[in-house]
Every structure is written in structure tokens, then in C-alpha cells.
Amino acid sequence: MDMDRPIILPEPVYRSLIRYCSEQSPREACGLLLGSEAQGALHMERFVPVPNIAERPKHHFIMDPAALIPFLYPSPGEPAPAGIVHSHPRAAAVPSPEDLATPWSDIPSHWIVSLADPCTPVVRAYRYEAGGRKYTELTWRLLRGGSGQAGDAESSVQ
Numbered sequence: 001m002d003m004d005r006p007i008i009l010p011e012p013v014y015r016s017l018i019r020y021c022s023e024q025s026p027r028e029a030c031g032l033l034l035g036s037e038a039q040g041a042l043h044m045e046r047f048v049p050v051p052n053i054a055e056r057p058k059h060h061f062i063m064d065p066a067a068l069i070p071f072l073y074p075s076p077g078e079p080a081p082a083g084i085v086h087s088h089p090r091a092a093a094v095p096s097p098e099d100l101a102t103p104w105s106d107i108p109s110h111w112i113v114s115l116a117d118p119c120t121p122v123v124r125a126y127r128y129e130a131g132g133r134k135y136t137e138l139t140w141r142l143l144r145g146g147s148g149q150a151g152d153a154e155s156s157v158q
């Protein structure tokens with residue numbers, strides 16, 4: 001899998017994850033981004049909120065496994081889990097040591113939404129190395145427009 005392919009986040013998907021994280025604050029929110037490969041880019045198609053079942057949800061997140069199961073084995077042609085999102089209600093959008101120890105390091109992108117300044121959420125994406133110490137920031141692009149479908153102004157990714 002090409003780890004350096006561009007990541008495209010349509011604006012409606014971006015807005016839905018910001019909205020959900022804001023609603024859950026001061027608890028950490030979490031969820032999945034479902035995406036598909038097309039034309040050499042990874043297109044995020046949908047944000048799926050997942051309940052945070054951590055005992056101290058203001059400080060940790062644990063995704064509810066029961067809520068994940070329906071999305072883990074998509075049929076051919078359906079979008080697959082391509083990103084894990086969680087929020088930092090008060091901290092910067094930088095992975096914590098605990099974040100890096102995730103059992104989901106295989107997922108190609110890990111997104112952190114910082115609500116440290118609630119008026120200006122910061123969204124950053126990372127790739128985590130297996131073993132839980134290193135990460136690389138990923139670049140992603142907001143695809144402006146309502147539908148996120150091809151034909152929008154910025155969809156001419158090669």
C-alpha cells in the first residue's frame with residue numbers, strides 16, 4: 001500500500017467529525033473514517049462516530065468494539081476503515097504515548113482533533129509506526145463542496 005498517497009477529506013466529512021468531537025467535549029470523542037482508493041489518492045467518504053467506552057473518557061479513549069464490527073469487513077467496493085479519529089478536548093493535536101501504543105497502528109491514518117481553542121479546532125493526521133514510538137505527520141486536503149464527489153473544483157488529483 002502506498003503510504004504517501006494524497007489523502008482527500010471532503011468538507012462534509014470534515015464538518016461531521018468536528019461537530020461530533022465538539023458535542024462530546026470535554027470527553028474525548030472517537031470514530032472511524034471510511035475511505036476508498038481512487039486515482040492514486042485515499043478518499044475519505046464517511047465519518048462514523050464510535051462510542052468511547054474508557055472509564056475516564058475525559059482523558060482516554062477506547063472505541064466500543066461492538067460498534068466497530070460492522071465496519072471492519074466491508075464488501076468489495078465498499079469503503080474500508082482508513083482512519084481513526086479521536087479528539088483532544090484540551091491538548092494539542094499531537095499523539096500521546098498512549099495514542100502511539102494503539103492496537104490499530106495498521107490503520108493508514110490516525111487523526112487528532114484538538115479543541116484546545118474551541119473556536120478554532122485543529123485537525124492533524126499521522127501515520128503510526130508499529131511498536132508505538134514513532135509517527136509521521138500526513139498531509140491531507142480538504143475537498144471543498146457539498147458532495148465530495150468527482151466534479152468538485154479541487155478533485156483533479158493525479
Ligand SMILES: [Zn+2]
Pocket residue numbers: 086087088095096099112
Ligand atoms: Zn490522544
